[in-house]
Amino acid sequence: MRMDPQELLSLCKRRGFLWPAYDIYGSVAGLYDYGPLGAALKNNIEDHWRRLYVQGEGFQEISCPIVAPEPVFKASGHVDAFSDMYVECTKCGETFRADHLAAGLHANPASLGEDELGKMLRESGVLCPECGGGLTAPKRFNLMFKTSIGAGRGKTAYLRPETAQGMFVNFSQVYRYGREKLPVGAVQIGRAFRNEISPRQGLIRLRELNMMEAELFVHPEDKSWPKFRDVRAEVVPLVPNKGPPSSVALEEAVKAGVIRNEVLAYFMWLTYKFALDIGLDPKRLRFRQHESTEMAHYASDCWDLEAEIGYGWTELVGVADRGCFDVKAHLDHSGADLTSFERYDEPREVEMEVVKPNFGALGPLFKDKSKLIAEALSKLPAEAAKDQDKVTVDVEGEALVVPSSCYEVSKRKEKVSGRKLVPHVIEPSYGVDRLLFSLLDHVYSKKDEYIVLRLKGLVAPIKVGVFPLMARDGLGEIATSIFDSLVKAGIAAYYDDSGSIGRRYARMDEIGTPCCVTVDYDTKSDGTVTVRDRDSAEQVRVKKEEVAEVVKALISGASFESLRSPQD
């Protein structure tokens, strides 16, 4: 049975996971605050991801600005193509996604032009869903937040709609830091912004979101991956765009061409492992391959990790082979040399076409500029000069037209030590907010009328509750000192001495705290405390000096059973 998202959002608000942002000013759709529990859960999810990608796989973590000047997104294609169509109610002023209003009228309304879509809405008599008013014709709206840098005329700028571009524009820096070898990868964890027309669905469609993105730069002709050997027998649930869903070993999927290459398959596996590590339910996860019509034109393969939650199957992560598109786009737009250099084992002799200046013809025509023009000609790529009757060269800022009599294109054998390559990009792109919300959906459960979040110790915002049975008789002091020792050991603990023990357990269960420690009168006599397991509600007694160690073991995944000494 699917969970009601409103029920989950209500728990989140009540207990401090999420608050609608700017609530005292009427709030803004698509903007949320993470309260103390949400922020801790988010930090824990991000830390684990960093552990896998930065420590585990050696990606370089970098941190780029959110505000970027227009040329960056001109190159990336976002200025021209990152848009949706909207209509506005002429009566109440509300705006709507035009394609959403046409759902049911056409198989893929987002693929239509403004005119076509407008005609369809008009002819179908679609009105404002809020007030029944008339609607304007559809208009395109760029989904980037626009701003301006600097006073006076200023420079047009945008808030990044993804963190990826910061890594693409820095390819050369990343490559150099990685000592000029491929593959090399960078990651970013941070905010991204999408000025959605009418966001709904809580954390699923946000105007300000948190992303974790990895960009792996690989040799365009070598998408093998040595560590793939270690995971080739692993099985992940696949929904390919051709043929039936399958659960086969990754190696088979690659061999059959269902997954395009090893490196893509490896990062699909890492994504799946990450999802299970943080506690998503494997029975409600799948990798769906993009339809060829749905795939960005440059991507050669793309798989979404989807989770089944209250809103239906929802994309959490995209793992794509983006080919050379991104780096090439910035290379073309900026003119910077965003290539890697492949050094051959042995220098190779290659036949090249080169432009050779003809000094006899240059001299009379260009006089004392001949030498500089000859230099400029020698640097021209042969394709630019071949079969042309003239070329234009730049000499000291001046554009000079040089007739073909002044040069010839000839073949020459040369020893070259390697070649320049534009790297391909494999991109695993994670939506933190969607992961967090889907995780809460998957761990939400009820025991009688009480809510229990079955969060794993790895990600739980509070790892342990500490309670004195009574605040009096010195029990409070003992509990406080246990609490202090846990904090000192770096364990997120919560002290609670109010209400019945049952109520205190219920409060901790509701926010996903894996275990609780209670100090009672026996503690004073034998120095032991009760440790209670959230999921089984079982209890064991342990020495109070061992509490930090026991909690650490439980967080790291030790079973509660393993705590029992043989005589229990």
Next chain:
Amino acid sequence: MRMDPQELLSLCKRRGFLWPAYDIYGSVAGLYDYGPLGAALKNNIEDHWRRLYVQGEGFQEISCPIVAPEPVFKASGHVDAFSDMYVECTKCGETFRADHLAAGLHANPASLGEDELGKMLRESGVLCPECGGGLTAPKRFNLMFKTSIGAGRGKTAYLRPETAQGMFVNFSQVYRYGREKLPVGAVQIGRAFRNEISPRQGLIRLRELNMMEAELFVHPEDKSWPKFRDVRAEVVPLVPNKGPPSSVALEEAVKAGVIRNEVLAYFMWLTYKFALDIGLDPKRLRFRQHESTEMAHYASDCWDLEAEIGYGWTELVGVADRGCFDVKAHLDHSGADLTSFERYDEPREVEMEVVKPNFGALGPLFKDKSKLIAEALSKLPAEAAKDQDKVTVDVEGEALVVPSSCYEVSKRKEKVSGRKLVPHVIEPSYGVDRLLFSLLDHVYSKKDEYIVLRLKGLVAPIKVGVFPLMARDGLGEIATSIFDSLVKAGIAAYYDDSGSIGRRYARMDEIGTPCCVTVDYDTKSDGTVTVRDRDSAEQVRVKKEEVAEVVKALISGASFESLRSPQD
């Protein structure tokens, strides 16, 4: 001798701490990327701060959006007052801070109006510093980046210029999560944006910055702090706004009224401890008290932690008592009840003035609306009605004017269980980028011609370098397995097998790596490796199985000496 900031920036760029952002598109002043080393250093600084504030002091970490609708910054005062004046060169189009160009012409040019300042610049014949062109008259420029939320008309919005407002607008949520007790505090670590007119000075004046801010909500009449007892004898270097610099115990400074209250003094101490923990040089740190003219009008006391760096004395942290200003501003603008409730030990009898409706007069005048008007009148604060000849009340959305004949203001004794209070705010506000850059300035040193960053293990981006003396003879395999064990233990390590050992040490010294481990031929016979200390260049041999433990001890602050076994 002061460090040349350009020399430091050059190291930062070369080694991957910092890159000018969007460099391939010509870069943008005031925007930097953190490369892999900078991002790791920044994460380590932030993690330690989180340890002190969240784990150590129990602040709630929350995470609010960067984009905020206009009313938030209308209330905070930023829309009206967060601005600088600029002039534009009529020839080259460059913009400049008008007050900066008037430096030397007036003691405090920023305090002048546009006209006055313009007159002064004109009469002094100030021209464009870049090209000597003429300058426009000064204009005010709001320093917030402006944008718009949503399609169609959209809502005016800004990028937050500080993280603080997110915590003020959420006071009620934070208070409730803290179980409705004062003091209660929240923190945020995140980006803030200031559209500076012409940023210079690298990381010191950024358009996009990283902040760590804490907002402690306290009882307006009780600024004591129990934990102050533990630090009252501590000494921090003070430069008060009256009298000479002093280094006295905090307790004395509070008693003498130099520091306004205990809680402010405590957080100044915590700030100082934090600065020393991460490795700033105590000889180049001081707390400077704001001049009364410099202090925001609402602040009752404010101290800046300043560091002496290449740019001179530079503000890194501000610790301020902001009184009730912030919460009151949002209470007034939003109408939300942003108060705390102080419950008395015993209910108290108080004499209150209340508005009493006069039904005899209301009935004939207002007919069937009388009852609703009477209710509205009873809810009016007495001050609003007293000595007025009429009041306006809102009844079902209608504003009704009610003459004073329809009510009277009378005194009544009531038992009340407590009172509502608008909390005061103590704010420690940290600039992460300035802390990071100042830290690099303070730890930068030279040994012969080599650069050594004397970063502490706590914050160093790489904790240990791992080198095989030779890649051959199986030394590479041993070194790799040590490297893998370090990574598995969560220690940031760097593997290097190229170049001479001396050069590898130098590379690690230059990025502040505290120690290096070298595998040599003795490792094969006796299983020991060399551990070398960065600062003393001393070496000891330890068993290869103990490397992770030894490195962990060094990071946690153990002295290199303590590693020596007695027979060494």
